Amino acid sequence: KAGVTQTPRYLIKTRGQQVTLSCSPISGHRSVSWYQQTPGQGLQFLFEYFSETQRNKGNFPGRFSGRQFSNSRSEMNVSTLELGDSALYLCASRLGTSGGHTDTQYFGPGTRLTVL
Amino acid sequence: AQKITQTQPGMFVQEKEAVTLDCTYDTSDQSYGLFWYKQPSSGEMIFLIYQGSYDEQNATEGRYSLNFQKARKSANLVISASQLGDSAMYFCAMREGYYGKLTFGQGTILTVHP
Numbered sequence: 285k286a287g288v289t290q291t292p293r294y295l296i297k298t299r300g301q302q303v304t305l306s307c308s309p310i311s312g313h314r315s316v317s318w319y320q321q322t323p324g325q326g327l328q329f330l331f332e333y334f335s336e337t338q339r340n341k342g343n344f345p346g347r348f349s350g351r352q353f354s355n356s357r358s359e360m361n362v363s364t365l366e367l368g369d370s371a372l373y374l375c376a377s378r379l380g381t382s383g384g385h386t387d388t389q390y391f392g393p394g395t396r397l398t399v400l
Numbered sequence: 401a402q403k404i405t406q407t408q409p410g411m412f413v414q415e416k417e418a419v420t421l422d423c424t425y426d427t428s429d430q431s432y433g434l435f436w437y438k439q440p441s442s443g444e445m446i447f448l449i450y451q452g453s454y455d456e457q458n459a460t461e462g463r464y465s466l467n468f469q470k471a472r473k474s475a476n477l478v479i480s481a482s483q484l485g486d487s488a489m490y491f492c493a494m495r496e497g498y499y500g501k502l503t504f505g506q507g508t509i510l511t512v513h514p
Contacts, residue, residue, distance in 0.1 A: 317500045327491065327504040340499040372443055378500060388435070389500060391445035 286311065288377050288392035296398045302363040305395045307375030309356050315339075315380025316358040317389060318350060321372040330373075333358050334380045362397075370399045403427065404492050406505035413482045414513050420467070421477040421508045423492030429453075432496045434475040436466065439489040439507070448490075451475055482512045 289308045297303050309316050318330040329342040333352035352358045356377075362369055373396075376389040405424045413419040425434065436448040451459045451466045459466040467476040479486055489509050493502040 315500050317502075319502075326506050327493075327502075329501045329503070332500040334500075340501050342501070374443075374445060376445070376500070376502075380500065387500075388447055388450055389502060390447060391437070393442065393444045396443070 288375060288390055290373075290375050290392040290395050292395060293393065294396050294398075296400065297365050298400050299365055299367060301365050302361065303365060303397060305360045305362075305373055305375075305397075307358045307360070307377075307392060309358070309375075309377030310390055313377035313379055313390075314356050315378045315387075316352055316356065317376045317378075318358070318360050319374045319376065320344075321374060321394075322368075322370070327374075330360070365399045367399050370397060372396050402505075403503045404494055404505035406492055406508050408508045409506075410509045410511070412511050412513060413479075415484060416481055418478060418480045419482055419510065421479070421490050421492075421510065423475045423477065423505060425473050425475060425492070425494050427473075427494065427496055429496045432494055434466070434468070435493045435495070435502065436464070436475075436477045437491045437493060438486075439491060441488070445491070449477065479510075484512050484514060486510060487512045 291306045315334045317332040321327045332340040336352045347363045350360045372394045374394045376391045378387045378389045432453045434451045438446045449461045449464045463480045465478045489507045491507045492505045
């Protein structure tokens, strides 16, 4: 079974631009979560989508948004990029249909965004 | 307050020896899950092992085992017979509640020497 895929793998943008990152979950997984990883702040949760609905959101400004499509693929958008948005953006998928904590999240390889 | 604390920024171990990576957590929930992930220099997060708060037995997955001490709120990862390929960053994470949000520790860099 194919793992979580993310595109693009690397991206260079300039301040003020916007960017869209894409994530395709493992087949059958309906939940997609996004995380930002920086050396200073570590791994921080951005949001989770399930069946095209945002279920949970982290403490990030409104410039960070996402959506999920009917095939469970998800996109994340960052508008008006700032230097501090330079990070590794990781997407993770899980079944999302079972309660409790046994539903493991599997991560993609990440998109490394550099803002100049 | 930190929800997940990994107090060892870096650890060194000789090949074929065992190593323990520490993790303590803080939650008021009775039901939660604890996870360990490995992140090589390539960046991908690789799931290693899971422990549920109601699990009475310590979790094991091949060379990985989790030393779960609920009263102390610790969930240490034990890697037996270390291999050079184990050199990576290791993260402890917790999920509380039903949704998918994971809270991560700051990570421990493990270096395995030949």
